[in-house]
Structure formats: C-alpha cells, structure tokens
Amino acid sequence: MVKHQLRARGIADEDVLTVMGRVARHLFVPFSLREEAYEDHPLPIGEGQTISQPYIVALMTEALCVTGKAKVLEIGTGSGYQTAILAELANTVFTVERSSTLSSAAQQRLRDLGYENIQFVVGDGTLGLPAQAPFDRIIATGSLPRLPQGLLDQLAPDGICVLPVGDRFLQRLLQVKKVGSSVEQHNLGACCFVPLIGKEGWSS
Ligand code: SAH
Numbered sequence: 001m002v003k004h005q006l007r008a009r010g011i012a013d014e015d016v017l018t019v020m021g022r023v024a025r026h027l028f029v030p031f032s033l034r035e036e037a038y039e040d041h042p043l044p045i046g047e048g049q050t051i052s053q054p055y056i057v058a059l060m061t062e063a064l065c066v067t068g069k070a071k072v073l074e075i076g077t078g079s080g081y082q083t084a085i086l087a088e089l090a091n092t093v094f095t096v097e098r099s100s101t102l103s104s105a106a107q108q109r110l111r112d113l114g115y116e117n118i119q120f121v122v123g124d125g126t127l128g129l130p131a132q133a134p135f136d137r138i139i140a141t142g143s144l145p146r147l148p149q150g151l152l153d154q155l156a157p158d159g160i161c162v163l164p165v166g167d168r169f170l171q172r173l174l175q176v177k178k179v180g181s182s183v184e185q186h187n188l189g190a191c192c193f194v195p196l197i198g199k200e201g202w203s204s
Helices: 002-009 014-022 032-034 054-064 081-089 099-112 150-153
Strands: 041-047 049-051 071-075 092-097 118-122 135-140 155-166 171-179 182-191
Touching: 002 014, 002 054, 014 054, 014 135, 014 171, 032 041, 049 054, 054 081, 054 135, 054 171, 054 182, 071 081, 081 099, 092 099, 092 171, 118 182, 150 155
Parallel strands: 071 092, 071 135, 092 118, 135 155
Antiparallel strands: 041 049, 155 171, 171 182
C-alpha cells in the first residue's frame, strides 16, 4: 500500500509514510471486509459512512503538516483510522463525531490500541469545539458546502486546515493556512466525500 498507492503517487513526507505503514488499517474496517482493507478504494464502516481510501488519508495528512507539538481537531471520527494516523504524529487530537454508535466503536478500538492522546466528542463538529480552541490544525473528513468562519476563528495563528468544500457530490480538497489576519488557500484536487450533517454543513 505505502509503496504502490502512496509513494508512487507523490506522497513524500517520510513521517506520514511511516505511520501509514504502521497503523493496521484492517482493524478499522468491518471483519467481513478485512481482506480489502489495504486496497485502493474507500470501504463502508456502518451507519452509511465510509473510511477514505489510503491515498486520500495520506494526502490530507501530508497537507496538514502535523508536528509533534500540534493540537489537532478532527471532524468526523468515523472508524477512527484517520484519528489514529493523526494521534501518531500530533501531541493531542480532539475528534468529533455525530454518530454516538461510530464514536463509541472508534473509542473502544483506539483505547485497545493504546492511544492516550485522543479526546472523543459526540456532537456537531461543523461548529468546531470553541471551548478547546485554538487548534494548530483542523481536518474535516466529510464535505462542507463552504468554509465555516467559526472553524477559521478556532484556528491558531499560522494554523492549517484541510477540508473538502463544494457541492454534495463533488468537492475541492482545500488546504487553508491562516497567515496574519488573512488566509491562503491551496486546491489539492477534486474529491468526493460523505457529507457533514450539521449547522455549518448539510441539512440532511
Ligand atoms: N475519517 C473517518 C471517515 C469519516 S466519514 C475514518 O477514517 O474512518 C465522515 C464521518 O463524519 C462519518 O462518520 C459521519 O458520521 C461524520 N459526521 C457527519 N456529520 C458530522 C458532523 N456534523 N460532526 C461530526 N461528524 C459528522
């Protein structure tokens, strides 16, 4: 997976490649789909949701430029796979999930794997977590119709957020950097994520 799907397609950050090689992706997918866990496509994880394909997880993680001191906010815990990748690289990860079923399963899984630097929250992550802000990094693993100002406000100076923004079935993956009082946006390419349902997301 690391060699053919990630390195060969341009993922170059050695820390990202190392953790993608270390975290056992098959532990995050339903038992019946374990044989497909390392293949080049998303997989269902229950509750109508999906775990992104390995390349997208690596691309987003690389663009997030996570350092060992970073306090990260993840919106959309899902299976907890992206959470694990972030927890390997960051100081602390706050992860918000709308579905309490998915959040509990991810919490159990990540605790069993020994992660101690993750805080789980059930709620509407499109609003961020104002009480825990500011965050050095923010990542959304579901799509948004627009970039919420509230999330930008919760980003620390020089912070970075990575999120898919656009229409329901086609988005641009954006890397947004907060520089002084303005923001710099980079388009990482077209993508299609499941929607974030919430106040600053989609209505259903
Ligand atoms: N990163 C996950 C995949 C997440 S799919 C993984 O690695 O498995 C997107 C997730 O966002 C889904 O689990 C969905 O339930 C959740 N979600 C949808 N709307 C949300 C919201 N407003 N706040 C938080 N999570 C939300």
